[in-house]
Amino acid sequence: MSALSLVGVKHAYFGQTVLDDVSLSIEAGECVALVGPSGAGKSTLLHIAAGLVTPSEGRVERAYGRHAVVFQDPRLLDWKTAAENIAYVLRHRDLNRSGRVERIAEVASLVDLSVEDLTKFPVELSGGMRQRVAIARALAVKPDFVFFDEPFSALDVGLRLRMQDLAVGALLERGAGMMFVTHDLMEAARLAHRLVVLDADGRGLAGERRLEGEPLQRDIALCFARVQDWLVNDPLFAGLNDSHGRRAQ
Amino acid sequence: MVSRLGRVGQFIWAGWIGLAALSLITAVWQAGHEAFGAFILPDPATVLSAVAVIILAPENHPIIGATAERAMRGLGLSLLGGGALGLACGYSAAAMRLTRPLLTVLLGVPPIAWIVLVMIWFGSTDTTVIVTVVAAVAPVLFLGAAEGTSHRDRRLDDMARAFGVGPARRAFGLGLRQALTTFLPALAVASGTAFKVAVMSELLTNAGGAGGALADARATLDASSALAWIVIVVGLLLAVEYLVIHPFRSELERWRTAANPFGVKT
Numbered sequence: 001m002s003a004l005s006l007v008g009v010k011h012a013y014f015g016q017t018v019l020d021d022v023s024l025s026i027e028a029g030e031c032v033a034l035v036g037p038s039g040a041g042k043s044t045l046l047h048i049a050a051g052l053v054t055p056s057e058g059r060v061e062r063a064y065g066r067h068a069v070v071f072q073d074p075r076l077l078d079w080k081t082a083a084e085n086i087a088y089v090l091r092h093r094d095l096n097r098s099g100r101v102e103r104i105a106e107v108a109s110l111v112d113l114s115v116e117d118l119t120k121f122p123v124e125l126s127g128g129m130r131q132r133v134a135i136a137r138a139l140a141v142k143p144d145f146v147f148f149d150e151p152f153s154a155l156d157v158g159l160r161l162r163m164q165d166l167a168v169g170a171l172l173e174r175g176a177g178m179m180f181v182t183h184d185l186m187e188a189a190r191l192a193h194r195l196v197v198l199d200a201d202g203r204g205l206a207g208e209r210r211l212e213g214e215p216l217q218r219d220i221a222l223c224f225a226r227v228q229d230w231l232v233n234d235p236l237f238a239g240l241n242d243s244h245g246r247r248a249q
Numbered sequence: 250m251v252s253r254l255g256r257v258g259q260f261i262w263a264g265w266i267g268l269a270a271l272s273l274i275t276a277v278w279q280a281g282h283e284a285f286g287a288f289i290l291p292d293p294a295t296v297l298s299a300v301a302v303i304i305l306a307p308e309n310h311p312i313i314g315a316t317a318e319r320a321m322r323g324l325g326l327s328l329l330g331g332g333a334l335g336l337a338c339g340y341s342a343a344a345m346r347l348t349r350p351l352l353t354v355l356l357g358v359p360p361i362a363w364i365v366l367v368m369i370w371f372g373s374t375d376t377t378v379i380v381t382v383v384a385a386v387a388p389v390l391f392l393g394a395a396e397g398t399s400h401r402d403r404r405l406d407d408m409a410r411a412f413g414v415g416p417a418r419r420a421f422g423l424g425l426r427q428a429l430t431t432f433l434p435a436l437a438v439a440s441g442t443a444f445k446v447a448v449m450s451e452l453l454t455n456a457g458g459a460g461g462a463l464a465d466a467r468a469t470l471d472a473s474s475a476l477a478w479i480v481i482v483v484g485l486l487l488a489v490e491y492l493v494i495h496p497f498r499s500e501l502e503r504w505r506t507a508a509n510p511f512g513v514k515t
Binding site: 047050051052066067068069071073075077078079080088089120121122123124137141147 | 404405407408409410411412413414422423426501502503504505507
C-alpha cells in the first residue's frame with residue numbers, strides 16, 4: 001500500500017471548483033513535486049493531503065506513522081524562542097527533557113542554526129533563519145512523511161540549495177515520503193522522483209513526468225537542459241511560466 | 250535569571266519617568282492652589298499630610314480595605330465571568346455575533362443607572378457595590394478576551410494541528426496566549442474602572458469605604474480631606490496596575506522588546 005493515497009479528491013471554494021477528481025499515490029521514500037501555475041490549487045491539494053482541509057469529495061488514505069508540514073511562511077510562535085518553537089511540537093512525543101534538548105540540538109545543527117540562534121525570538125532572526133527553524137521543527141518530530149509548501153522560496157540561492165540537500169537528503173535517508181509544492185521547475189527537477197503537474201483550470205491533474213536518476217545526485221546542467229526541453233517541447237508544461245495565474249471561469 | 254533581574258531593574262529605573270510626571274501634576278496643583286486659595290484647592294503639602302494622617306490612623310484601615318476588597322472582588326468575578334465567556338465566544342463566530350449587540354447595550358448603560366437598580370435590589374450592602382463593579386467591568390473584560398481569541402493567528406492553529414498538537418494545548422498554548430495581547434490592556438482599563446465605580450457606588454449608596462469617607466468630607470466641606478481620599482484611591486489603583494498588571498505583561502511580552510533592546514531608539 002502507498003504511504004499516501006488521494007482518491008477522487010475534489011474541492012471547491014465558494015462554488016468555484018479548484019480541484020476536480022484528483023487521484024495520486026505517493027510511496028514511502030518517494031519525493032513527489034507538485035507544480036502548476038499560481039492559483040491552480042497546489043497548496044490546497046497539499047493542505048487536503050496533510051489533513052488541514054477537508055475535501056468536498058473523495059478521501060485521503062494515510063499509511064504512515066507521523067507527518068510534518070513546512071509551510072510557505074515559517075509559522076513560528078512569536079513569543080517563544082527558536083528552541084521553544086521546536087520543542088512545542090515535540091512535547092507530546094514520549095521524549096523526556098534531556099531527550100528533547102538533544103533532539104533540538106541535533107536538528108538545529110542540521111540546518112546550521114547555532115546554539116545562540118536557538119535562544120533568540122523569531123523577531124530577532126532573519127527571514128531565512130526563521131524558515132530554517134521551521135524546517136528544523138519538521139525534522140525534529142522524525143516524520144515518516146513531510147509536506148513542503150514552497151518551503152525554500154524565502155531563502156537565497158546558495159542557502160536554498162544547501163537546505164534542499166540537507167532536508168530532503170535527511171528525509172530520503174530515513175525513507176520518508178515527501179510531497180512538495182513548488183513553482184520552480186529546477187527545484188522540482190533536482191529534488192523529485194516524480195513531477196505532477198496540476199491543470200490550470202481546476203480540472204485536476206494534467207499529467208506527470210518521472211525523472212530518471214536519484215534526487216540530489218543529478219547533474220545541475222542536465223537538470224537545466226531537461227527543464228528547458230520541457231518548457232519548449234512538452235505540451236504538459238506549455239503556459240506554465242507565461243500564465244498570469246489561473247484564468248477566470 | 251540574570252536577564253530577569255535586569256528587566257526588574259529596568260522596570261524600577263523607568264519609575265523615574267513616572268515620578269517626573271507626578272511632580273509635574275503636583276506643580277500644576279500648587280499653582281492652582283496659589284491662584285484659587287486653600288478653601289477651593291488646598292496645597293499638595295497639606296493634602297499629603299492629611300493622607301499620612303488618614304493612612305496612619307488604624308481606624309481608617311478597614312475603610313480603605315473595604316473599598317479595595319470590593320473593587321478586587323468585583324474585578325475577580327468579572328474575570329471569571331466576562332473573561333472566560335469572552336475566551337469561549339472568541340472561538341465561535343456565531344456566539345460573537347450574538348453577544349456583540351448585547352455588549353453595546355450593556356456598555357451603554359451608565360454605571361449610575363446600575364447603582365440605582367442594584368440599590369433597589371440589594372440595599373446599602375457590599376453586594377450592591379460589587380454588583381455595580383461587575384456590571385461596569387465584565388463587558389470590558391469580555392470584549393478584550395473575545396477580540397483577542399477571535400483575532401488570533403489561525404495559521405498557527407493549522408500548524409499545530411498539522412503536527413498533531415491536541416485541542417487543549419492549542420486552546421491554552423495558542424488561543425489564550427494570543428488573547429492576552431488585547432486582554433491585558435482591557436484588564437488595565439478594567440482595574441481602573443473597578444476602583445472608580447466602587448468609590449462612586451459607595452458614595453451614592455452610603456455603604457462605607459473610601460466613597461463613604463468622601464461623602465463625609467463633602468458634608469463637612471473639607472476639601473483637603475476629600476482630596477486626601479482621592480489620592481489614596483488613586484494610589485491603590487497605581488499599586489495594582491504597576492505591581493501586578495505591568496510586571497506580568499512585560500514578562501509575557503518579552504519577545505516584543507527583544508528586537509529593540511533597552512537604550513536603543515527605534
